[in-house]
Amino acid sequence: MNSLVFRTTTRAVTPLLLAFSLFMLMRGHNEPGGGFIGGLLAVTAFALYALAFDAGQARALLRVQPRTLTAIGLVLAVASGCLAWLAGQPFLAGLWLPFDLPAELKLGTVLLFDIGVYLVVLGAALLVLLTLGEE
Amino acid sequence: MFVVMALLVGALYAAAFYLLLARSTVKLIFGLLLLGHAANLLIFSAGGLVRANPAIVPPGAESPLPGYADPIPQALILTAIVISFAVLAFAAVLVKRAYVESGTDDSEEMRASEQ
Amino acid sequence: MLPALPIIIPLLTACACLLFGHRARLQRALAVLGAGGLLVAAITLFTRVWIDGVLVLYVGGWQAPFGITLVADTLAALMVLVAALMHLAVSVYSLANVDARRQRYGYFTFMNIMLMGVCGAFLTGDLFNLYVWFEVMLIGSFVLLVLGGGRAQMEAGIKYVTLSLLSSALFLAGVGVIYGIAHTLNMAHLSQRLTLAAEADPWLVVAASVLLLLSFGLKAAVFPLYFWLPASYHTPSPAVSAIFAGLLTKVGVYALIRVFTVVLPPSNYTLNLLLVTAGLTMLLGVFGAVSQSQIRRILSFHIISQIGYMVMGLALLVSPDPAIQRLSVAAAVFYIAHHIIVKTNLFLIGGTVRALTGTERLDRLGALLNRAPWLAILFLIPALSLAGLPPLSGFWAKLAIIKAGFEAQQYTLTVVALFAGLLTLVSMLKIWNEAFWKPAPDDEITPDDGDRNGPPSRRLALLVTPSIVLAVLTLAIGLYPQALLSASQRAAGELLDRAGYVSAVELRPEPVTQSETEKDAP
Numbered sequence: 035m036n037s038l039v040f041r042t043t044t045r046a047v048t049p050l051l052l053a054f055s056l057f058m059l060m061r062g063h064n065e066p067g068g069g070f071i072g073g074l075l076a077v078t079a080f081a082l083y084a085l086a087f088d089a090g091q092a093r094a095l096l097r098v099q100p101r102t103l104t105a106i107g108l109v110l111a112v113a114s115g116c117l118a119w120l121a122g123q124p125f126l127a128g129l130w131l132p133f134d135l136p137a138e139l140k141l142g143t144v145l146l147f148d149i150g151v152y153l154v155v156l157g158a159a160l161l162v163l164l165t166l167g168e169e
Numbered sequence: 170m171f172v173v174m175a176l177l178v179g180a181l182y183a184a185a186f187y188l189l190l191a192r193s194t195v196k197l198i199f200g201l202l203l204l205g206h207a208a209n210l211l212i213f214s215a216g217g218l219v220r221a222n223p224a225i226v227p228p229g230a231e232s233p234l235p236g237y238a239d240p241i242p243q244a245l246i247l248t249a250i251v252i253s254f255a256v257l258a259f260a261a262v263l264v265k266r267a268y269v270e271s272g273t274d275d276s277e278e279m280r281a282s283e284q
Numbered sequence: 285m286l287p288a289l290p291i292i293i294p295l296l297t298a299c300a301c302l303l304f305g306h307r308a309r310l311q312r313a314l315a316v317l318g319a320g321g322l323l324v325a326a327i328t329l330f331t332r333v334w335i336d337g338v339l340v341l342y343v344g345g346w347q348a349p350f351g352i353t354l355v356a357d358t359l360a361a362l363m364v365l366v367a368a369l370m371h372l373a374v375s376v377y378s379l380a381n382v383d384a385r386r387q388r389y390g391y392f393t394f395m396n397i398m399l400m401g402v403c404g405a406f407l408t409g410d411l412f413n414l415y416v417w418f419e420v421m422l423i424g425s426f427v428l429l430v431l432g433g434g435r436a437q438m439e440a441g442i443k444y445v446t447l448s449l450l451s452s453a454l455f456l457a458g459v460g461v462i463y464g465i466a467h468t469l470n471m472a473h474l475s476q477r478l479t480l481a482a483e484a485d486p487w488l489v490v491a492a493s494v495l496l497l498l499s500f501g502l503k504a505a506v507f508p509l510y511f512w513l514p515a516s517y518h519t520p521s522p523a524v525s526a527i528f529a530g531l532l533t534k535v536g537v538y539a540l541i542r543v544f545t546v547v548l549p550p551s552n553y554t555l556n557l558l559l560v561t562a563g564l565t566m567l568l569g570v571f572g573a574v575s576q577s578q579i580r581r582i583l584s585f586h587i588i589s590q591i592g593y594m595v596m597g598l599a600l601l602v603s604p605d606p607a608i609q610r611l612s613v614a615a616a617v618f619y620i621a622h623h624i625i626v627k628t629n630l631f632l633i634g635g636t637v638r639a640l641t642g643t644e645r646l647d648r649l650g651a652l653l654n655r656a657p658w659l660a661i662l663f664l665i666p667a668l669s670l671a672g673l674p675p676l677s678g679f680w681a682k683l684a685i686i687k688a689g690f691e692a693q694q695y696t697l698t699v700v701a702l703f704a705g706l707l708t709l710v711s712m713l714k715i716w717n718e719a720f721w722k723p724a725p726d727d728e729i730t731p732d733d734g735d736r737n738g739p740p741s742r743r744l745a746l747l748v749t750p751s752i753v754l755a756v757l758t759l760a761i762g763l764y765p766q767a768l769l770s771a772s773q774r775a776a777g778e779l780l781d782r783a784g785y786v787s788a789v790e791l792r793p794e795p796v797t798q799s800e801t802e803k804d805a806p
Binding site: 101102104105106108109112115116118119123124125126127128 | 288295296299302343345
Binding site for chain 3: 189194197201204205207208209211212213214215216217239241242245248249252255256259260263264266267270271276279280281282
């Protein structure tokens with residue numbers, strides 16, 4: 035799409051969308067949000083970029099191959115489950131660090147799992163979108 | 170309300186099967202989409218339609234407010250939606266590839282695998 | 285933790301293959317290593333279950349029935365063991381049979397994802413979770429079916445995907461209705477609550493059962509829901525066909541057995557339906573096979589006919605005598621294990637024939653007995669086992685089913701089973717005559733091997749070794765059936781002992797909450 039207005043807006047909106055997707059990811063523990071929604075929001079950021087410019091440039095913006103993202107996300111999700119196992123708990127049980135970060139951020143394996151989901155959704159959806167967009 | 174939901178589920182199933190029986194593979198995708206919706210709505214209705222509080226423990230309390238809605242059907246539907254999203258994305262790409270390979274979207278003419 | 289390993293190992297292998305997809309050698313090494321790891325985990329799991337009894341894992345530490353529970357009983361452990369063995373055999377075979385392009389586009393990744401779904405479906409103790417594992421398995425199989433393919437593969441893919449999704453939607457509807465009846469999804473919990481519900485309103489439970497029956501029947505390819513199978517299984521790479529033929533329909537049969545023994549209350553209506561289905565599946569499957577003239581298509585129709593025997597083992601539960609019930613379910617379990625090994629092997633050998641000659645059409649094959657006598661022997665072992673000749677594994681499987689059939693006094697069905705067995709032998713001999721015995725047709729034979737992966741001799745070794753191992757296994761089961769038989773009998777005993785299953789899962793005593801009482805009376 036060759037529109038100056040659209041391109042300029044996209045440049046401004048893409049970082050906002052990405053930041054918002056991270057916010058949704060962190061918010062997900064106790065309130066609506068989480069890895070899946072966050073990941074989809076991040077996908078919309080790249081999809082918008084691909085629409086305004088082209089799929090190749092969106093891929094360049096991503097820097098990493100989408101399939102690598104998916105693989106890393108899957109590994110993180112499995113690792114979060116296995117950590118509980120190493121600690122003598124059943125597979126996928128939630129473990130938490132004893133201290134809280136500022137702004138009531140709790141760190142634990144659940145967050146690790148959510149980050150994994152975020153990366154898987156981002157990688158898999160972008161793989162489909164960019165492949166179709168480049169055809 | 171229950172009757173309305175039942176009729177709606179029936180209508181969705183009818184539409185889904187009508188589309189599935191069509192010859193165009195594009196309609197096939199829409200049929201599968203509606204089929205998923207029908208099943209989800211069926212789960213939602215079968216799980217019990219109540220006007221109730223969310224099943225979330227409010228800050229400081231020990232249990233959710235009394236008379237909360239059953240969260241399980243919602244969780245099931247959410248899972249089913251995510252899965253059908255992934256599967257239908259695949260099916261859409263497949264239909265496109267099949268169209269490119271065989272030059273037709275008419276399932277009656279797709280007989281290459283039966284020769 | 286042990287019950288989760290057959291799910292985690294394929295997942296990690298899939299991740300590793302995804303990460304190193306561009307490095308061909310490393311990826312192949314990882315794939316074989318992962319398959320080997322899965323086999324080790326499966327053997328350990330089976331040994332532990334055999335010694336200690338049913339193993340239960342509460343995922344995430346959530347007690348049953350609130351969380352997802354993995355339950356490894358003898359049947360589940362046995363199925364995982366056989367699946368892991370097939371996975372390793374097919375992975376090794378794939379090194380020589382699947383071209384580098386398909387491997388780069390994620391062949392091993394999706395193979396492992398499919399295996400994760402298969403193992404998950406065997407191990408789960410939760411009805412909705414079973415749906416999820418089915419979907420994982422399907423996604424993997426969708427990709428494998430169409431990977432790198434041309435027109436025939438795409439068109440077969442559309443049929444397979446549509447029918448699979450239809451089956452999933454039916455399953456989902458069944459789960460919805462069952463949740464509406466019982467307000468739980470844990471299989472042990474359902475076992476208790478559905479029995480009570482069936483006393484109050486038997487037909488509601490039967491309606492839900494029929495939805496599940498349709499869904500699993502589609503997956504298992506029973507009459508009249510089997511038309512997708514012969515339209516799709518012969519199109520992908522031979523290695524993919526082999527693992528599909530070995531595992532996928534059998535997951536459907538497994539689900540039927542699991543749900544109709546442990547979960548749903550016994551109902552003569554559904555069992556009689558299964559009896560009729562079983563007979564027609566055997567007969568029409570084998571009729572289809574006799575009329576085909578391409579190796580993999582003949583074998584595809586045989587899958588259907590053999591599914592009939594397994595379903596017959598389940599349907600013989602109509603007999604009220606517990607001893608006959610035990611015999612028939614044990615026979616079904618034995619049949620599944622034997623069939624997976626034999627069928628996978630036959631498809632692998634079909635693929636080897638194609639690699640040697642460039643075709644699998646019987647009219648263009650011939651004189652393979654002179655060219656490759658070892659292959660002829662290798663083919664005869666699983667082929668005669670499939671037809672049920674002693675002293676091979678299929679003989680004992682058929683004998684057990686037919687004995688159960690006579691004892692349950694289902695004479696018509698048993699005669700149909702014997703007749704279908706005869707026709708199986710006929711069509712196996714047809715492949716033998718056409719491909720191995722008759723003189724070669726005049727046209728030039730062009731081997732389909734090219735120079736894909738290394739020198740031909742090494743490639744041939746990779747193709748043949750898995751077949752030899754599986755054939756030896758078939759012989760071993762045939763000569764010493766007692767080991768598999770006692771495992772099947774123990775599995776059947778556990779399946780028919782509902783109270784034992786429920787107590788193994790250890791449901792938490794349920795507090796009566798308000799929403800609970802509200803929902804019982806809408």
